[in-house]
Amino acid sequence: MKLTDERKPIAEKLIMLILIVFTLSNIWGLLLGIELNSFSRLIITALLAVGVHLLLSYPFITIITLTFTTIPMLILSNYKILGVTKVLLWLEQFIRNVVDYFNGTEQILSRNLIMFWVLITFSLCVITWFVLMKTKQAWILPVLYIPVFIYYWYIYVDVAYQMMIMFFILYFILIGSQQYVRIEKSSLNQKIHLKAGIYPNWIKTALAYGLIIVLLAAILPKGRNVVDWYWLRDQVISRYPAITDLRDDLVYGRSYGQAEIFSFSNTGFQESLELGGPVVLSDRLIMEIQSSYPFYLRGSVKSTYKNNRWEKEPTKVFNKGLNEEIPREVENGTIVELDISYVNMASFSIFTPYQPTRVYSERDGRFKYNKNYELTKISGIYKNEKYTVQAIIPNQIKHTDYNVQVNYSDGGDLVSYLQLPEELSPKITQLADEVTEGKYTPYEKAEAIRDYLRSNYSYTLEPSATPAGKEFVEYFLFEEKQGYCTYFATTMAVMLRTQGIPSRYIEGFRMPDERKNGLYEVRLDNAHAWVEAYLEPMGWITFEPTPAFAGPAVVSGSIETGGAQEEEQVRSPSSDAPTEGAMTGAEDMMEGMEGFGGTNYKASEVDPLAQFVDKMLALAPKITYILLLIGILLRATYIHFRNKSYYSKLMKDRSKSSIPSIYKNILDVLEAMGKPIKMGETPYEYTERIISKVYGNEHNLREITNIYIRMQYSREEGQKEEVEQMLNCLWFLERKLRVYWGFWKFSFKKYIKGEIIRPYNI
Incomplete structure (x- = not known):
């Protein structure tokens, strides 16, 4: 019977495809933190692998089947336009979220995590399918998979070590199977008959050898001593001093690679994307700053308010090299410099006052910024790394100079900063009208709203959570009447917009008032939210509506601060490092398998x-x-x-x-x-x-x-x-x-x- 690779049972190929892909998809599932156990991830991986096989092997039949399945479902559901619209809207925001993630400007939202994992697992299934089913070049798989396993092991993802062992076992079985097929073809060409049933025995042998070799390599004692090559080490360190920092810290060091875009929603300060609810403070030190004055350090700028949450407006991103000048929109001001060192922090975000003009760093690299002057370093900033920010701080001008009345709602770059949710209560606009009654300039109106909030509402870290179905700002203004910075900043931004004044919501850190040993120590409880309003002719002006804080007074580049503090927490992953392993004996195993089944040995010839x-x-x-x-x-x-x-x-x-x-x-x-x-x-x-x-x-x-x-x-x-x-x-x-x-x-x-x-x- 002719047994070729094409006639091997298709189930065997699919099982190999599923298990090999699972070795990586399982790691990605754990890293993304999706709420699925390993068995569920295996089942989903299996369904995706089968789907990829059907789609790529029988594309026409698969597409026809999907089409004739979808159309009846739409007909039976009476083609609900609302449902289709919701799906399309979700798909649009998912694609935007993924694009922003790969651009380094946003993290994957929690509601998109599972679908994102499915997407990357599907892509891996496609690549692996082509290797297994089309190219049949098994050597490609280690080239694709092993660097990924080593990388994750190197950054202390323990499960990568076990998944690499599983991959090697599967790989040995695969190459054993392919070796048999080559020998079987050769025997047919030479008209040599192989005994029936030898193929299952071959697979058993490959499996046994694979398990023995991999398990021995995994359990053998391993030392952590390395062979010193002093000349090479000195040459590398002299040219790349950053090498000495590798693997220095399990949580915030560059080796761990867990930098994140700064956001309250990714910390303990705000449990979910929705605003509100009680918080618990932490005083962990995260940054040390050398500066002449304390500043408001911007980390995230948001301009779209809906569904009781702030979201980022999609905006063009510009790419710059470190030390390159950033275009100014502030002309009159004082140039200041801040030296910022990360103590217990890892972030892609570069924290700066408004408006940054230049970023310096000991490490080369590039950074990105958008029209809101949010800065992100592409390679991230980690523990014990430092950067210098140069910024121009707007000088204060007389209140009477803010007398330019402009209608921004007709269009232009600022119209997006006037956005308000459709369900916003008219009571909020009515209250804003009453507060600003008799005020004629935009600046006077902004001051009136700020002073009203500071005088009539109290500060607390334990407000009630916003009841389901309630609008956040309305509930705060007319029922709760107490809260912390996100309550006051959100409310002021919304009330400004009802008066036609562009505003944006800022999250970041507020430097403390006093230095220690010549440095400002920024802790998690310095996390804060505030408001920037656009006022002609100066541009964006910072306002502090939270009553527990003294507002910033911009005078010749200085910012006066004082008051209570708030916090932002950074997740701390596991610090357990995997045991180093080594693969040995693979070459001997392969040599011993050469010619198996093609030679008949006589018992009399063996002692x-x-x-x-x-x-x-x-x-x-x-x-x-x-x-x-x-x-x-x-x-x-x-x-x-x-x-x-x-x-x-x-x-x-x-x-x-x-x-x-x-x-x-x-x-x-x-x-x-x-x-x-x-x-x-x-x-x-x-x-x-x-x-x-x-x-x-x-x-x-x-x-x-x-x-x-x-x-x-x-x-x-x-x-x-x-x-x-x-x-x-x-x-x-x-x-x-x-x-x-x-x-x-x-x-x-x-x-x-x-x-x-x-x-x-x-």
Whole structure:
């Protein structure tokens, strides 16, 4: 029977395609933080791979099938225009979000993460399909995949190491299969008959050798000592001093590569894209700045307000080299310079006063800016890196000089800064009219709105969340009447626009008033939001509507500041580094496989003793791995049933020791995530300190702590609902720990070492 590569079962090819693509798609899913487990990611990868195969193998049939499936669905749904419009609008914003992400001006929004992951996985399926099905050149796969695995391993993504091992096993099976096909073709040409059933044996052999070689390479002891080549090292460091900074910091160092575009929505300061809700401050140091004065440092500029959130307006992006001059729109002002060093921060955003004119850096590179003068460095800025910003600060002029009345709504560059949501309540416009009554110039109106907000509304970090269906500004003005900077800045920007005054919403940092050791120390609780209004003839002027802060007074380049502080948090990924591995013995395996099946050996030609020794040597690794695997499975089974028995006993017993036992396990999981309780810290103090970092809609740590304290210091027995609530919180934190550690490390710690869940006092 002729067995060619074309006649191999198609299922085998598809399975290989699915598993190889999954080795990378699984890593991307973890990095993007999509809410899918590994099995779900595998299923979606399989569906995408099958879809790609059908589309590329039978394009005409696939397109016809999709067409004749879509049309009846539209007909049956009575062709709902609203639904189609929603889909098209979503598609448009998704494409814009992805384009902005690759331009380095915006992060992928949370609602787009899964679709973005599907898109890049689909692209990988297409590339891998062509390699496997068309070119049949297996050597291309390591060239495509291995650099990616090494890169992610190098930046401390632990799962990349395990996925690389899986890839090598699959690759050995693939090349073993292809080697057999070549030998089979050669035997047919030479009219040599191969025994039936040898192909499955060949696959088994390739699989066995692949597993043995890869697993041996993975578990063999590895040292961290390197071979010193002093001359080469000195030459590299002398030419590229930045090499010494590589892999210096697990969270904010350049090696980790986790820089982000600055945004409140990506921090603990603002849990979601929607505005409002209570916040918890952090005083972690992130920047040190050498400057003559404290300034407002702009990080993000937004001009579109709708659905209780601010969004960026799509705008043209300009590319500049470091040290190149930025075109001015401020003519009269004072030139200042700030030396900014990142202490515990990694960001693409360059923080500058308005208006920046030049950026200097020790590292070469390029940066981008738009018409709002948002600056982003293409290669990012990381811990212990410094840049210098030169800016021109507008000089103050007399209030009477702001007397130019302009109608911007007729068109022009400023019309987008007058945008207002269609559902905006007329009560807001009416209030703005009342506040600005008797004021004739735009500047007087802006001052009146600012002073009204500062005088009639109070500052708090714990306002109520905006109720569902309520408009944010309306709720703040007429019901809540208290809030922090985003409340005041958003409200002033909206009220200015009702009066025909262009405005934009700014997020960034407000430098503290005092220096320490000659430097301004900027911390997370210095995060702030404010307003810029366009007033003729000066242009954009900064306004501070938040009552807890003294407003900026621009006088000969100085900005006077004072007052409370707010914060912005940066996510801290896992700091665990993977173990270094090495692949050995692949060449020997391939040489040993040459000619397999094409030669018949006679038993009489082999020494019986040597044959016995060879068999024992061949079986030894298999026996070792089988025993090791059995031991691991027995240990994991024991831990699984121990935990199951523990949970069952908790639900049946509900004694006073049940809830404290669960609470101790919760503390253990939080400590494993890098959030241990401090010595002398009460449970309530601990909860308030970490709640923003482990927040879950259904699992409130405050309620969990209240239940624990009541059980500890009262004679009440635990209720079934309370035990269930505690257990659900524990399982929720376990899932977060699994993402934090990675699947393999989490599984090893939980099921092999038995460290995550312990049956305390039960």
